[in-house]
Amino acid sequence: MQETFDMIKKFLEDNKLRLAEGTLKNYGYTLNSFFVYMQKDYKTIRTKDVREWIAKLMNDGLKAISIEYKLACLKSFYSYLLDEELISKNPVAKLALPRKGNALPYYLEEEQLQKLRELVKDDPLERAIVETMYVTGVRASELIEIKLSDINWETRKIDINGKGEKERTVLFTNECELRIKKYLNNRCDNSPYLFLGKKGKPMDRFLLNYYYKKFSKKLGFKVTPNTMRHTFAAHLAIKGMPLQYIQTLLGHDNPETTRIYAKLFAHVRKKIYDRYI
DSSP states (O other): OHHHHHHHHHHHHHTTTTSOHHHHHHHHHHHHHHHHHHTOOGGGOOHHHHHHHHHHHHHTTOOHHHHHHHHHHHHHHHHHHHHTTSOSSOTTTTOOOOOGGGOOOOOOOHHHHHHHHHHHTTOHHHHHHHHHHHHHOOOHHHHTTOBGGGEETTTTEEEEEOGGGOEEEEEOOHHHHHHHHHHHHTOOOOOSBSSBOGGGOBOOHHHHHHHHHHHHHHHTSOOOHHHHHHHHHHHHHHTTOOHHHHHHHHTOOOHHHHHHHHHHHHHHHHHHHHHTO
């Protein structure tokens, strides 16, 4: 690895006259971060390694324009190595970011999900919200409309009145049941709604979004109500659930939405494949 870091210094030194001081600092930070993350020498980096790094940046919530900048930095470095005849093949030469219209839904990796759970473990309301959104895949608008009467505790199912007044049933786990009941045991009210906000009123979108902004700030990575829905779908795909079943649980029938989630499904299955190659 030391040879790689020395080569980064040489690259920056040789480009002092071509690049502004601020650009040089940003290039140095990006290159060092990339190789620290990969834990590989510059000579052994493959195209699939760079794709993995890009996916990580996307999952961290980094904006496309920032990722494009980092990729440009990496391309510049490897073009330099090729010109210096230090490598025979440029692993990033043909790499490009997906266009905005083809971007995959952003979801949490398992490690990020566990960090989120750990963050909210001591707050019964927040812990119940996180677990319910993760294991059911409900939309924010659907979550705040859930009533206690919609829940079948015996079968662990919740009746959801979704988009366009379309009804569906979602499932929840034993762990989710425990988290919800712990939250309910702390309540002293007669409200028919599952989740309440301030002064015993039903939870609203503003308060729900406030919680997730707070989570994001403390965790250092982006997480929103919609992130939980995407994470639900991605993790089921990783575990092998067929796409049509995931779509049913999500309440999807829009062809465009179906196309996006089909791409997500293909993406996460490809990640599993890459682990064994």
